[in-house]
Amino acid sequence: MRFLPVSLTTILVELVDLDETLALFASLQANPVAGIQDMVPAARTLMIRYQREIISTETLASEISTRDLSAKLKPSDHLVDIPVTYDGEDLADVAELTGLSIEEVIRRHTESTFTVAFCGFAPGFGYLVGGDPALHVPRRKSPRTRIPAGAVALAGNFSGVYPQASPGGWQIIGVTPLKMWDLSRDPPALFQPGHQVRFSDMAKSAKVYDLPAEISTISAESLEDTAHFKVLAAPMPAVFQDLGRFGQTGQGVSASGALDQSALKSANRVVGNPVGTGCLEITLGGFSFESTARAVIAFTGAPCPISICDTKGRVQDASPYQPIALEAGDVVTLGQPTAGMRSYLAVRSGFKVKPVLGSAATDTLAVVGPDPVTTGTILALAEDTTALTSVSLTEAPTFALPTAGDIVTLDVVLGPRTDWFTEKGLSTLTDQLWQVTPQSSRVGIRLAGDVALERFDSKELPSEGTATGAIQVPHSGQPVLFLADHPLTGGYPVIGAVAEYHLDLAGQIPINAKIRFRPIAPFGEIAPNKP
Numbered sequence: 001m002r003f004l005p006v007s008l009t010t011i012l013v014e015l016v017d018l019d020e021t022l023a024l025f026a027s028l029q030a031n032p033v034a035g036i037q038d039m040v041p042a043a044r045t046l047m048i049r050y051q052r053e054i055i056s057t058e059t060l061a062s063e064i065s066t067r068d069l070s071a072k073l074k075p076s077d078h079l080v081d082i083p084v085t086y087d088g089e090d091l092a093d094v095a096e097l098t099g100l101s102i103e104e105v106i107r108r109h110t111e112s113t114f115t116v117a118f119c120g121f122a123p124g125f126g127y128l129v130g131g132d133p134a135l136h137v138p139r140r141k142s143p144r145t146r147i148p149a150g151a152v153a154l155a156g157n158f159s160g161v162y163p164q165a166s167p168g169g170w171q172i173i174g175v176t177p178l179k180m181w182d183l184s185r186d187p188p189a190l191f192q193p194g195h196q197v198r199f200s201d202m203a204k205s206a207k208v209y210d211l212p213a214e215i216s217t218i219s220a221e222s223l224e225d226t227a228h229f230k231v232l233a234a235p236m237p238a239v240f241q242d243l244g245r246f247g248q249t250g251q252g253v254s255a256s257g258a259l260d261q262s263a264l265k266s267a268n269r270v271v272g273n274p275v276g277t278g279c280l281e282i283t284l285g286g287f288s289f290e291s292t293a294r295a296v297i298a299f300t301g302a303p304c305p306i307s308i309c310d311t312k313g314r315v316q317d318a319s320p321y322q323p324i325a326l327e328a329g330d331v332v333t334l335g336q337p338t339a340g341m342r343s344y345l346a347v348r349s350g351f352k353v354k355p356v357l358g359s360a361a362t363d364t365l366a367v368v369g370p371d372p373v374t375t376g377t378i379l380a381l382a383e384d385t386t387a388l389t390s391v392s393l394t395e396a397p398t399f400a401l402p403t404a405g406d407i408v409t410l411d412v413v414l415g416p417r418t419d420w421f422t423e424k425g426l427s428t429l430t431d432q433l434w435q436v437t438p439q440s441s442r443v444g445i446r447l448a449g450d451v452a453l454e455r456f457d458s459k460e461l462p463s464e465g466t467a468t469g470a471i472q473v474p475h476s477g478q479p480v481l482f483l484a485d486h487p488l489t490g491g492y493p494v495i496g497a498v499a500e501y502h503l504d505l506a507g508q509i510p511i512n513a514k515i516r517f518r519p520i521a522p523f524g525e526i527a528p529n530k531p
Contacts, residue, residue, distance in 0.1 A: 047465030124181030126191030259507025452477025
């Protein structure tokens with residue numbers, strides 16, 4: 001085993017192959033180590049998030065290093081049949097790569113029994129192993145910007161089915177009408193680790209499949225006859241967020257959550273809510289709504305001008321980080337932020353939203369959580385007052401918010417794939433300023449630098465878990481800083497990760513600001529404690 005740093009609270013255990021990875025994963029599930037919070041198995045790595053106040057990094061590595069890796073994955077008796085129309089865009093290319101005819105590719109694929117090894121990339125995306133070795137083909141050299149939902153694809157020794165339309169680099173050989181991810185199911189993911197999977201050719205099958213018409217979604221409640229806010233303007237859709245959705249990595253679902261968690265917690269304290277209550281995350285201001293009832297609200301995060309217009313047309317200004325009392329008919333308008341990117345709107349008692357998989361967080365990449373909030377949305381207000389406390393009058397920002405002209409320094413933990421880059425590549429990361437581009441989002445900050453990050457070679461990285469704050473480097477050499485809605489696994493090397501205490505700051509960096517990465521220690525493998 002190799003123990004590689006990912007962040008201050010996460011390590012990556014590198015193993016020989018998938019069998020060892022799954023054996024270690026099973027061992028840690030059967031006999032847990034105190035302090036481990038979450039695990040993400042992948043092709044030949046296990047990413048582990050843990051609590052440093054309970055166990056040290058070196059002690060954790062020592063505990064793991066003693067585990068027996070000889071056990072094999074035991075498939076369940078559950079068999080999933082996936083009907084496929086074999087007309088994929090890459091089917092002919094797969095035939096050429098394998099030296100087989102198209103008919104032989106289809107035959108070998110349908111005669112294989114696969115096992116769901118693990119889930120990642122997107123909710124419901126299962127990495128299937130056990131297929132015919134003759135069908136092992138590399139990813140496409142140039143990934144597609146959009147692969148349709150239901151696409152059946154191959155990459156390396158894996159087969160899989162894309163649960164939703166998304167970018168991707170796997171070789172598409174067909175499409176299935178079955179829904180891989182449906183929130184009306186329990187669990188929503190059709191593939192679960194250990195399930196056995198067979199593919200059947202719909203062109204040769206007389207079987208009739210009972211298919212759901214639409215993927216079920218769960219939205220924020222919008223009730224005209226209850227106390228609510230009516231959204232009058234939302235230049236950019238706002239999203240519900242809380243502290244995140246944990247414990248769902250087995251279905252390929254990452255945590256998501258507010259990008260500036262300190263601001264979300266402050267907003268809730270200002271109105272007397274529990275700190276994890278769901279709030280609205282508003283990007284770049286311009287948001288406006290009318291209240292139909294008395295309410296107490298607060299804005300935190302990116303500072304914006306706040307005005308309240310009452311039913312008589314009188315306008316008064318309000319301050320962020322302070323409770324604001326509203327009367328029925330008041331119209332609240334948020335101007336453009338003078339610094340930062342994201343503001344948080346809290347209301348006393350909270351919004352009435354249905355949690356999805358235990359959280360009100362909206363994951364914009366995975367499309368999990370309440371619907372985005374746009375002009376005309378009705379935001380129902382909750383009425384439960386049992387957990388409320390006094391409003392806080394002493395809240396303040398925990399850091400100075402950056403502006404578009406600023407240089408923002410972010411501390412970085414080097415790893416887990418720093419050694420994939422040359423000395424020049426590493427010095428480029430740390431010495432060069434990186435500009436935040438307009439292509440940035442809650443998924444990640446896309447960065448542009450004059451000099452690309454140089455790697456030793458362009459070999460493929462087997463998919464492995466990624467953490468919030470990871471600095472992933474695609475073939476272009478222009479890095480992406482992953483934020484809360486990042487994919488659970490990725491196939492490009494991560495040169496480092498922003499330290500957890502700077503993640504809130506990273507979530508507030510505006511377009512055209514520049515980032516300087518500052519390593520907090522040299523890169524090195526983690527040495528287990530000696531017995």
